[in-house]
Amino acid sequence: MPRLSIKKLYVCLLLLSFSISGCSPRPSAILPPDTPDLTVFTSQEKSIYEPIVKEYQERTGYKVHVEAGTFQDLKHYIEENTLADRYDAVFGIHSSDLEHYKDSWEAYESPDASALFSNTSPSHRLWTGFCSLQTVIVYNTKVVTYREVPTSWESLLDPSWKGRIAFFNPEASDIYSAALVCASQASQNPEEYLNAFSKNLNAPLYASLEEVNQAITDGQYSLGVTLDTLAEQVKSEGGEINYIYPKEGNYSQLYGSALILGCKHLGPAKEFIDFTVSKDVQSLLSNKLNRLPIRKGVHSGLAVTGTYQDSQTFVSLREAAMNNWRSLMKNTAEEGR
Numbered sequence: 151m152p153r154l155s156i157k158k159l160y161v162c163l164l165l166l167s168f169s170i171s172g173c174s175p176r177p178s179a180i181l182p183p184d185t186p187d188l189t190v191f192t193s194q195e196k197s198i199y200e201p202i203v204k205e206y207q208e209r210t211g212y213k214v215h216v217e218a219g220t221f222q223d224l225k226h227y228i229e230e231n232t233l234a235d236r237y238d239a240v241f242g243i244h245s246s247d248l249e250h251y252k253d254s255w256e257a258y259e260s261p262d263a264s265a266l267f268s269n270t271s272p273s274h275r276l277w278t279g280f281c282s283l284q285t286v287i288v289y290n291t292k293v294v295t296y297r298e299v300p301t302s303w304e305s306l307l308d309p310s311w312k313g314r315i316a317f318f319n320p321e322a323s324d325i326y327s328a329a330l331v332c333a334s335q336a337s338q339n340p341e342e343y344l345n346a347f348s349k350n351l352n353a354p355l356y357a358s359l360e361e362v363n364q365a366i367t368d369g370q371y372s373l374g375v376t377l378d379t380l381a382e383q384v385k386s387e388g389g390e391i392n393y394i395y396p397k398e399g400n401y402s403q404l405y406g407s408a409l410i411l412g413c414k415h416l417g418p419a420k421e422f423i424d425f426t427v428s429k430d431v432q433s434l435l436s437n438k439l440n441r442l443p444i445r446k447g448v449h450s451g452l453a454v455t456g457t458y459q460d461s462q463t464f465v466s467l468r469e470a471a472m473n474n475w476r477s478l479m480k481n482t483a484e485e486g487r
Contacts, residue, residue, distance in 0.1 A: 186215035188418040193221055194242035194405075198439055205434075206425050212418050221247045221324070228254050234412040238419040241280070241426065244324040245404040246465050248277040256409035256416070260424045262445070270404060270444040277408035280426050281441040284402055285329040288381045288393040289373035290366050300373060303333035303396045307346045316365040316374030319355035320475060328403050329375050331464065331471045336398035341474055348478045367391055379440035401464070402442065 192199045196218065203214050217236075221243060227233045228251055240248075240255075248255070255276040263271060263278070270279030287300050300306065306315060320326040330344065337343035353371070356362045363380055365371045367389045381393040407426055409419050425431060432445035442450055 185213075187212035188239070188415050188422060189215045189217070189237045190239050190241050190422065191217050191219070191224055191237045192241040193219065193224075193244070198441065199242065201434065201439070202426065202431055205430075206422060209425075210418070210421060212421075214418075214422075225251075234410050234414070237410055238413040238415045239407060239409055239422055241407045241422070242405050243277075243407070245277070245279070245406050246324065246328075246468055248406050248408055249465055252276045254408075254411055256411045256413065258409050258420060258423060260420075260427055262424060262427045265429075265446055266427060266444050267446060271406065277406045278423050278427060279404055279406045279444045281432075281435050282402040282404050282444055283325065283442065284378045284395070284400055285325065285332070285375055286378045286381055286393040286395055286400075287373060288363070288366055288376045288391055290369050290371075291390045291392050293369050293372045299392075299394065301394060301397050303336045303343075303398055305396075306333070306373075306375075307343070307350055309350070311372065312350050313352040314372040315351050315353065316362045316371035317351055317353075317355055318359060318362055318375075319357060320472065322357065323359075325359070325377065325403060326375065327468055327472055327475075328401055328464075330475065331467045332399075332401045333396070334471055335467065336396070340471070344471065344474050345478060348475070348482065363389075363391075379442075383440055404444070 190199075190203070199216060199218065203216055206212070207214055224233070224240065224243070224247075227236055233254055249272070252272075252274070257275050258278070259275045260278055263275075266279055270282070271277070287303075287306070289299065294300075298310070300308075300311075305311075318326040320330050330347075333347065334340035334343040356365065359376060359380060362374050362376055363384055366374050366376075367384060376393070378393065378395070381391065385391055385393070407423050409416065409423065413419055427445060429445060429448065432443035432448045435441040435443045436448055436450045
C-alpha cells in the first residue's frame with residue numbers, strides 16, 4: 151500500500167478537524183432561545199404575577215413562561231390528562247380548587263413552610279399557600295347615611311336594600327361563592343339566608359369585580375360585596391365609598407401554588423414555590439400588590455379579620471351553598487316567565 155505524503159496527510163487531518171468541529175453540539179441545538187426553563191399557569195391578574203415572575207427570573211437566571219386564565223381553562227387540561235405536557239406549576243389558584251384536584255399535584259414541602267400561618271397549607275403538602283383575600287361590605291357614602299351603614303351579613307337582608315345590592319355572579323367567581331358560604335354559615339339557617347338574600351338582590355348579577363365597584367362608586371347601587379384590597383384602593387383614589395368587615399366574622403380566601411405531577415422542570419418549579427412564600431415576595435404582596443401575606447412577621451396595613459377555613463370542609467360547604475343557589479336561581483327564572 152502506498153504511503154501518504156506529508157502534504158496529503160496534513161490535508162486529511164485538516165479536513166478531519168473541520169468535520170469534528172462541524173458536528174459538535176451547540177447550546178442552541180439543545181436548548182433553543184425560546185425554550186423556557188419553567189412554565190407556570192396562574193389565575194392571578196398580570197399586575198400581581200408579573201413583578202413576582204420578573205424578580206424570580208432576575209435572581210435565578212431562569213426563563214419563565216406564564217399563561218394566565220380561569221380555573222376552567224386549567225380544568226380542561228386536567229380532565230384531558232395533558233396538564234404535565236403544558237405546565238410545571240400552578241400559581242395563585244383558589245385553595246378549594248387546589249384541594250378538589252389534589253391528585254394532579256406533586257407533594258412538596260417548602261423549607262419556609264414553618265414560617266407560614268397555620269392552615270395556609272394542608273398537611274398532605276400537595277399545595278402551598280401564597281396569599282389571602284377578604285370580602286367586605288362596601289357602600290356609597292353619598293347614598294347611604296351613617297344611620298343606614300350595614301354592620302353585618304345579616305344587614306344585607308334588610309328590605310330597604312332590595313334591588314340596591316351589587317353582586318358578582320357566584321357561579322363565575324370563587325370569591326363570591328366563598329362570600330355566600332361565609333354569609334350563610336353566619337346565619338342560624340344557611341338555606342333560609344340564601345333564599346332571603348337572593349330575593350333581596352333582585353338585580354342583574356355582575357360579571358367582574360370592577361363592575362361591582364364601579365356601580366357602587368357611581369351610586370347606581372347603594373352597597374355590595376367586594377374585596378377589602380380593592381375597596382381600600384378605590385377609597386384611597388378618592389372614590390366616595392367606605393367598607394366594613396361583617397361583625398359575624400369572615401373567611402380569608404386562600405390562594406396557593408402547586409407542582410404539577412410528572413412535570414418536566416421539577417427543580418425550577420420547586421424553587422419558584424419557595425420564592426412565592428419568601429419574605430421578600432410576601433412583603434411585596436403587602437406593600438405594593440394589595441394582597442394579604444400568609445407569612446408570619448410580615449406586616450399588613452389591612453385588618454386581618456378572617457379565619458382560614460379548612461379547605462376540605464370549605465369544598466363541601468361551597469358545593470352545598472352553590473347547589474342551593476342554582477336551585478333558587480332556577481326557581482326565580484321560572485317564576486319570571
